[in-house]
Amino acid sequence: MSDFLLEAVHITKKFGDFAANDDVTLRLRPGEIHALLGENGAGKSTLVKMMYGALQPTEGELHWRGKPVRIANPAAARSLGIGMVFQHFSLFEALSVTENIALALPGKAGMQELSARIAAVSREYGLPLEPGALVADLSVGQRQRIEIVRCLLQEPALLIMDEPTAVLTPQEADQLFVTLRRLASEGCAILYISHRLEEVKTLCHEATILRRGKVVATVDPRRETAASLARHMVGVDVAVVSTRAGAVAGEPILTLDHVSLPADGPFGTALRDVSLRIGAGEIVAIAGVAGNGQSELFDAVSGERVDGLTGSITLAGQVCAGRGIKARRALGAAFVPEERLGHGAVPDFPLSQNVILTRFAVDDGMVRRGLVNLGLAGDVAGRVAGAFDVRTSSNDPEARSLSGGNLQKFVIGRELDRKPRLLVVNQPTWGVDAGAAAVIRQALIDLAEGGSAVLVISQDLDEIFAIADRIAVISRGELSEAKPTATLDREAIGLLMAGAHETASHDKAAS
Numbered sequence: 001m002s003d004f005l006l007e008a009v010h011i012t013k014k015f016g017d018f019a020a021n022d023d024v025t026l027r028l029r030p031g032e033i034h035a036l037l038g039e040n041g042a043g044k045s046t047l048v049k050m051m052y053g054a055l056q057p058t059e060g061e062l063h064w065r066g067k068p069v070r071i072a073n074p075a076a077a078r079s080l081g082i083g084m085v086f087q088h089f090s091l092f093e094a095l096s097v098t099e100n101i102a103l104a105l106p107g108k109a110g111m112q113e114l115s116a117r118i119a120a121v122s123r124e125y126g127l128p129l130e131p132g133a134l135v136a137d138l139s140v141g142q143r144q145r146i147e148i149v150r151c152l153l154q155e156p157a158l159l160i161m162d163e164p165t166a167v168l169t170p171q172e173a174d175q176l177f178v179t180l181r182r183l184a185s186e187g188c189a190i191l192y193i194s195h196r197l198e199e200v201k202t203l204c205h206e207a208t209i210l211r212r213g214k215v216v217a218t219v220d221p222r223r224e225t226a227a228s229l230a231r232h233m234v235g236v237d238v239a240v241v242s243t244r245a246g247a248v249a250g251e252p253i254l255t256l257d258h259v260s261l262p263a264d265g266p267f268g269t270a271l272r273d274v275s276l277r278i279g280a281g282e283i284v285a286i287a288g289v290a291g292n293g294q295s296e297l298f299d300a301v302s303g304e305r306v307d308g309l310t311g312s313i314t315l316a317g318q319v320c321a322g323r324g325i326k327a328r329r330a331l332g333a334a335f336v337p338e339e340r341l342g343h344g345a346v347p348d349f350p351l352s353q354n355v356i357l358t359r360f361a362v363d364d365g366m367v368r369r370g371l372v373n374l375g376l377a378g379d380v381a382g383r384v385a386g387a388f389d390v391r392t393s394s395n396d397p398e399a400r401s402l403s404g405g406n407l408q409k410f411v412i413g414r415e416l417d418r419k420p421r422l423l424v425v426n427q428p429t430w431g432v433d434a435g436a437a438a439v440i441r442q443a444l445i446d447l448a449e450g451g452s453a454v455l456v457i458s459q460d461l462d463e464i465f466a467i468a469d470r471i472a473v474i475s476r477g478e479l480s481e482a483k484p485t486a487t488l489d490r491e492a493i494g495l496l497m498a499g500a501h502e503t504a505s506h507d508k509a510a511s
């Protein structure tokens, strides 16, 4: 009997002439937490999709418990004991948590019984979930919990996780590590894709590193540094963004005065009396635990929701509370939503057409007398791909064929290419590798240094401290006062994230 649970042996996967995986061999033992590392587009998702039966190898074999196996589809993978939490969730928005999970489970379970099991597993593993909640009303972090709980209900022998902590708070991530270590101690193998090298070092026993589809190293990450892992991935040293010194804000670009907006559905969070001012040349970041009103704030600022909004919003001196996203784009604002596939980009459209979607309202020649300038759209797509190193397997591919990190680079680059006066971006570097994250953060800093205002909504405190001039925290729909970064530390932000606005200000006043 083989020591290994799953082996990928000399696997090659081609899309047309392009080899997304090139002669990859990787072996997983029971109870092992194994990292799969590589920069955006290195081929990590492609490899794990083959292990999960969502893609078939062009060449090579998979072995399960020592025997060759053909994993024809995800149902076959699940029946072997392989569970997977994807980067892009495959949930039905109009259905509840329980209904979504029921669809993925074999056989017919009673809904009540299933809800009780979901509640029990989510409690046991510290992954809070309301079984009756509608998926449409849940944040990305909450949606991910559904996927994790769904896998755990099937008691997998191998759990594949594609960047699980990218959408979690530090506390949620710590809780997840407890869960994963426990699963590993029970004999479950975990294949763990992450761009966060520090967490890989503390969590994983072994790491396989891919570069441009090939295995370049298999190492013990505990004996490596984050820098040495990054060097393996990229082949050169990775640049680190310099921390911002703190800019002097110019004239106000975005002003929110006493803005309230009803919750987006029964499980959303209403915005309550939010005031914020961002000046030219300034980066203001909003920290907070997912689901505390971030998406409502994004909708209010972008104009995606105007009904029910009270208070005033001005953009570059123009009152715009009642105006939609098109009018706001025409005033020089650009928006990057949290969900890149579906919201930020239409999956079936090529990149050039995705350029048109956010540019047609802006007077830059993209649309003249009702006619779209496809050549210009193609030029912009090419320019963005070049500037942000968006790696694609063909010229002008559909958005859905891009790796998650490459699509994120494209969606951000598309908006930066316009040099907007105001950029609002929700989770700018979610799923983006260390090198590309540095490029994106630097681009946000450069935009602000050119005189634009930048509003960043992020759960990544390292990112926030690296780039923001001022930081505010959103909690239960209320926004704390945005304070200069130099006056804050992680503990203060953590208190505010937990909803201690008043306590924190009393403490400050008392001390």
Ligand SMILES: Nc1ncnc2c1ncn2[C@@H]1O[C@H](COP(=O)(O)OP(=O)(O)OP(=O)(O)O)[C@@H](O)[C@H]1O
Pocket (backbone or CB within 6 Å): 015, 020, 038, 039, 040, 041, 042, 043, 044, 045, 046, 047, 391, 392, 393, 401, 402, 403, 404, 405, 406, 431, 433
């Ligand atoms: N269905 C597809 N058709 C064509 N090319 C594809 C397809 N799926 C993936 N690719 C290409 O294969 C390469 C590897 O993509 P993959 O998603 O495996 O990368 P990744 O390492 O998971 O990246 P990320 O960290 O950004 O998620 C990319 O260049 C991508 O554009």
